[in-house]
Amino acid sequence: MKERSQRTQGMGTTIFARMSQLAVETESVNLGQGFPDTDGPAYIIDAAIDAMHGGRNQYAPGPGAPDLRHAIARHQRRFYDIDLDPDTEIAVSAGATEAIAAAVLGLIDPGDEVLVLEPYYDSYVAVMRMADAVRKPITLRPPDFRLDVDRLRASVTPRTTAMLINSPHNPTGMVLNAEERAAIAEVAVEHDLVVITDEVYEHLTYDGSTHVPLATLPGMAERTLTISSGGKTFSLTGWKIGWATGPAALVQAMLSAKQFMTYTSGAPLQPAIAVALDSPDSYYTELSRRMQDQRDRLCDGLASAGLHTYVPAGGYFVTTDITSVGFDDGIEFCLGLPERAGVVAVPYQVFYDDPGDARTLVRWAFSKRPAVLDEGIARLRKAFG
Numbered sequence: 424m425k426e427r428s429q430r431t432q433g434m435g436t437t438i439f440a441r442m443s444q445l446a447v448e449t450e451s452v453n454l455g456q457g458f459p460d461t462d463g464p465a466y467i468i469d470a471a472i473d474a475m476h477g478g479r480n481q482y483a484p485g486p487g488a489p490d491l492r493h494a495i496a497r498h499q500r501r502f503y504d505i506d507l508d509p510d511t512e513i514a515v516s517a518g519a520t521e522a523i524a525a526a527v528l529g530l531i532d533p534g535d536e537v538l539v540l541e542p543y544y545d546s547y548v549a550v551m552r553m554a555d556a557v558r559k560p561i562t563l564r565p566p567d568f569r570l571d572v573d574r575l576r577a578s579v580t581p582r583t584t585a586m587l588i589n590s591p592h593n594p595t596g597m598v599l600n601a602e603e604r605a606a607i608a609e610v611a612v613e614h615d616l617v618v619i620t621d622e623v624y625e626h627l628t629y630d631g632s633t634h635v636p637l638a639t640l641p642g643m644a645e646r647t648l649t650i651s652s653g654g655k656t657f658s659l660t661g662w663k664i665g666w667a668t669g670p671a672a673l674v675q676a677m678l679s680a681k682q683f684m685t686y687t688s689g690a691p692l693q694p695a696i697a698v699a700l701d702s703p704d705s706y707y708t709e710l711s712r713r714m715q716d717q718r719d720r721l722c723d724g725l726a727s728a729g730l731h732t733y734v735p736a737g738g739y740f741v742t743t744d745i746t747s748v749g750f751d752d753g754i755e756f757c758l759g760l761p762e763r764a765g766v767v768a769v770p771y772q773v774f775y776d777d778p779g780d781a782r783t784l785v786r787w788a789f790s791k792r793p794a795v796l797d798e799g800i801a802r803l804r805k806a807f808g
Contacts, residue, residue, distance in 0.1 A: 438773045442455040449762065449765065452765060455787075456788065459790045463659040463699070464699070464702075467659065467698055468695070470695035471692050474692075474693075475691040479691040483687045483688075483693055484687065485687050486510075487513065488690070490694050492666075494696070495513050495700065502625075505636065508671070512671055513668050514678050515664065516664075516666060516681060516685075518664065519651060519665035522652075522677065523546060525678070525684060526667060526673075530676050534556075536558075537556050537558050538587070539559065542562075542594055542775050544774075560775075562775075566733060569600075570599065570607075585617040585619060586607065589621040591632075591634060592738065593623075593739070594786040595740075596735020597737070598634060598736040605640065607640075608643050612643070612646075621651075622649060623655050623656075624738040625651055627714055632736040647673075648667055648674070650668075651665065656699075662692045663688065664688075717793065720789070720793060721787060724803070728804045730747055731743060731744040741789055745783050752783070753781075757769060757770045765802045766803055
């Protein structure tokens with residue numbers, strides 16, 4: 424009996440599931456997987472309850488509930504001055520992960536080359552493998568994890584058809600600057616590439632860094648499929664409500680794959696995320712301020728435990744180099760950390776094709792309550808400080 428397809432050979436359990444399970448088994452502080460440990464605002468949860476009691480419990484339309492698609496359109500206009508047709512240029516998905524998978528399957532042919540920022544969110548690797556695409560890494564390296572513009576330009580070949588760009592970036596926390604955005608746009612326009620952007624951390628930028636969608640640059644609106652979700656912005660990661668926006672042809676290509684995956688999901692949650700997106704400016708400002716405080720708390724704590732720390736400009740994660748505490752292999756370090764310190768983190772190796780000097784990098788999540796961060800820091804200080 425054939426037990427699995429070739430395309431899934433070697434695809435074991437994700438590192439996030441493994442490390443979270445290890446946290447449960449060892450009663451460790453979980454600073455590994457990137458999810459908050461508090462729920463989102465009560466008014467958004469109440470909106471979901473109202474939708475359930477109001478009969479919004481059957482299939483939503485495949486492209487998404489109209490009220491959510493209109494709310495996404497308002498959000499893009501409000502924050503980025505992007506005008507979209509809610510009926511043809513927006514599609515709702517089961518989280519950003521499904522939108523990315525459907526975009527790749529709907530837009531990329533076998534053998535097509537895709538330029539991807541490395542280290543990668545692990546689903547990128549899996550879905551490009553399923554699509555038989557060829558990923559070409561553009562590696563971000565410490566200490567600042569900036570985009571190598573010359574490497575980007577040199578990586579394009581006649582077989583390159585697309586880019587997959589994540590900013591604010593997971594796991595490094597890099598936020599593309601104006602020069603990097605311009606270079607990406609120049610390469611995309613010059614070579615007529617499709618650009619798929621993962622912008623789930625769009626409202627989580629710090630120290631004056633600003634997220635600017637690539638779709639707003641000259642020549643990019645017609646070639647960019649922009650993906651985001653409500654999970655990170657509203658601390659409701661388990662709801663899995665994401666979306667893709669862009670030209671009708673690209674959105675339809677994504678939907679052509681998505682319709683045979685989930686078709687639709689989260690019917691009563693979609694109107695609640697519509698309510699969330701219309702939250703006042705103060706919500707978004709406070710979110711960024713609070714998360715910056717948590718970032719600083721964890722960065723200071725990791726440094727006080729002896730870990731060499733890189734401060735991120737966006738996202739959920741802090742990166743450290745473990746050579747400063749006498750280790751040279753992130754996987755070995757992270758697998759032993761629960762027993763050694765009662766804390767869980769995630770090794771960087773799993774995010775690279777060839778990790779090289781990234782073997783000594785480890786990712787820590789600061790999307791946790793201050794008390795949880797403090798407990799994790801105290802345990803690390805005891806173990807290493």
